[in-house]
Amino acid sequence: MKLGYTIIYVADVPKTVAFYEAAFGLKQRFIHESNLYGEMETGDTILAFAGTEAAEMNGLAIMPNTPDGPAAAWEICFVTDDVATAYERALSEGCQPVSAPSEKPWGQTVSYVRDLDGCIVEIASPIQGSV
Amino acid sequence: MARRIEAIWSFSACTSGSAVILPDGRCDIIVRNHASTPDEVTPIITGPATQPYRIDYDTGDQWFGIRLRPEHGAALWQDDLGNAPDSVLRGPEALDRLPSLAALHGAALTLDALAQIIPAQTWPDVEPRLTRAIDILHASGGRLRIDALAQFVSCTARHLNRLFRRNIGLSAKTYAQLIQFHRTLKLITNGNVPIIAAAFEGGYSDHAHMARTFRRFGGFTPSGIPTDLSLPDIPPK
Numbered sequence: 628m629k630l631g632y633t634i635i636y637v638a639d640v641p642k643t644v645a646f647y648e649a650a651f652g653l654k655q656r657f658i659h660e661s662n663l664y665g666e667m668e669t670g671d672t673i674l675a676f677a678g679t680e681a682a683e684m685n686g687l688a689i690m691p692n693t694p695d696g697p698a699a700a701w702e703i704c705f706v707t708d709d710v711a712t713a714y715e716r717a718l719s720e721g722c723q724p725v726s727a728p729s730e731k732p733w734g735q736t737v738s739y740v741r742d743l744d745g746c747i748v749e750i751a752s753p754i755q756g757s758v
Numbered sequence: 759m760a761r762r763i764e765a766i767w768s769f770s771a772c773t774s775g776s777a778v779i780l781p782d783g784r785c786d787i788i789v790r791n792h793a794s795t796p797d798e799v800t801p802i803i804t805g806p807a808t809q810p811y812r813i814d815y816d817t818g819d820q821w822f823g824i825r826l827r828p829e830h831g832a833a834l835w836q837d838d839l840g841n842a843p844d845s846v847l848r849g850p851e852a853l854d855r856l857p858s859l860a861a862l863h864g865a866a867l868t869l870d871a872l873a874q875i876i877p878a879q880t881w882p883d884v885e886p887r888l889t890r891a892i893d894i895l896h897a898s899g900g901r902l903r904i905d906a907l908a909q910f911v912s913c914t915a916r917h918l919n920r921l922f923r924r925n926i927g928l929s930a931k932t933y934a935q936l937i938q939f940h941r942t943l944k945l946i947t948n949g950n951v952p953i954i955a956a957a958f959e960g961g962y963s964d965h966a967h968m969a970r971t972f973r974r975f976g977g978f979t980p981s982g983i984p985t986d987l988s989l990p991d992i993p994p995k
Contacts, residue, residue: 636897679897686949688899688941688961693910 633703634675636682636689637744640665643676646743650720651705651713651750674703694723694745702739702747710736713750722748761889762833762881765825766869776814778987780943781807781975783928783936785831785842787875788823789862792816799867801852801859805842806831806927808936810977822862824872828933829888829925833881839927887911888921891930900937901961904930939975942968946983953980 637643644655644665656673658665663678682689692699707713710728718724722740725747730736736752764784770793788802806828826834834856835842847855858875891911895902907930908915915930922930942960945951954965957980962968965980972980976987 638893679893682897683899683941686941686944688901688959689897690902691894691897691910695912696909 630672632673632675634677635703635744635746636679636691637676638679638691640676640678643743646721647674647676650717650722650742651748652716692744692746694741694743696745698741698745698747702749704749704751706751706753708752710738710750710752714738714740717748717750761827761884762830763824763873764827766823766873767825768820768822768869771815771817771819774814774816776812778810778812778977778984779807780810780940780987781844781936782940783807783828783926783933785826785834785927786823787826787834787856787859787872788821789859789867789872790819790821791863791867793818793820796820796867797864799863800849801856801862803834803847803852803855805835805839805845807844808928808932808975809844810975811846822867822869822872824869824875829884829892830881831927832925833876835927836880839925840923842927882925884925885921887913888918888925891918891921892933895930895934896937899941899961900934900939902934904934907934935971936975938962939971943972943976943983946980947987956980 635643640662641658644658644667647653647667648655653674654668656666656668663681664675666673666675679689679691690699705713714728717740722742723745725739725741726737728736728738728750733754735754738750740748740750742748783806785806786802786804788804789799790802791797791799831842832839853860856875858877862871862875891907894910895907902910904918905915908918911918919930922928922933926933928936938961942956942962945956945959946953949956951959953968957965957968960968962971969979972978976983978984
């Protein structure tokens with residue numbers, strides 16, 4: 628078994644795909660014609676978005692993400708050599724700042740923003756030796 | 759228009775029988791006739807249902823129906839919505855409620871005509887926050903507390919509850935309980951989840967809590983789910 632997908636349930640799939648293209652420089656792989664599912668080009672593990680209606684169709688009960696209030700207890704993390712530029716780009720495209728880039732004792736540069744739905748997105752440099 | 763009507767449907771019985779209709783808090787407009795006598799119609803208007811009911815039918819019976827989205831119950835019942843839950847108007851009573859139904863018989867009885875049956879000017883405005891609250895409540899499987907739901911849409915629980923009563927005809931809590939019931943039922947019937955696990959995932963505090971709800975909304979126990987249920991299985995659009 629391998630981790631194939633991270634799927635985030637969102638109010639508006641096309642809007643979220645466009646947001647992730649603008650804020651994090653991802654490319655979309657496709658959006659289903661129903662507008663209830665879309666995938667980004669993220670390599671072996673696909674970042675995807677599904678409409679909240681799809682949760683009910685799948686028999687799931689979810690707590691929708693919202694920018695008003697604490698975030699859900701998980702995050703996604705993008706890795707880049709230029710954290711400062713990626714962080715500024717994310718903010719200029721509408722992300723809320725949480726923590727500006729700073730260097731950790733173990734040598735990694737780390738920053739946090741929240742996306743349009745309030746989900747936590749970390750932008751960090753590769754850990755030395757693990758690139 | 760897009761968010762007013764949830765489903766447009768018709769059904770012709772090819773055998774006789776009966777079916778249990780489970781409550782889903784929606785209002786329906788239904789016209790019933792028989793294939794051999796299409797001009798003899800019975801118009802039926804239902805209030806938001808919270809109780810199951812059984813219908814009996816014969817070969818050749820036909821139904822044409824529209825199901826309103828939950829927040830549009832007031833379009834049909836106007837100021838009487840408070841008395842509408844679990845009431846069913848048939849024949850002359852239904853025509854009093856919605857006189858335009860009188861035109862729907864014989865060749866004029868079509869799903870297109872039924873979709874236009876509520877005059878445009880009688881659809882009341884619905885606050886967008888109520889529509890959003892309904893969507894969030896469905897996504898959460900009815901498990902969100904009403905005060906938490908109110909925070910999502912930036913109003914007080916009191917105001918949100920008023921919107922539910924004014925537009926749906928049910929309290930927010932009753933509507934949430936209906937969603938929770940349907941989801942938990944589907945966990946058992948579609949997801950093949952064991953009953954105890956379904957009670958937990960459905961958000962019931964214990965098996966007894968789930969059993970009470972199943973009796974109230976379904977008239978059956980979790981271990982005695984009838985096989986001839988008619989499940990309202992249409993998610994909000």
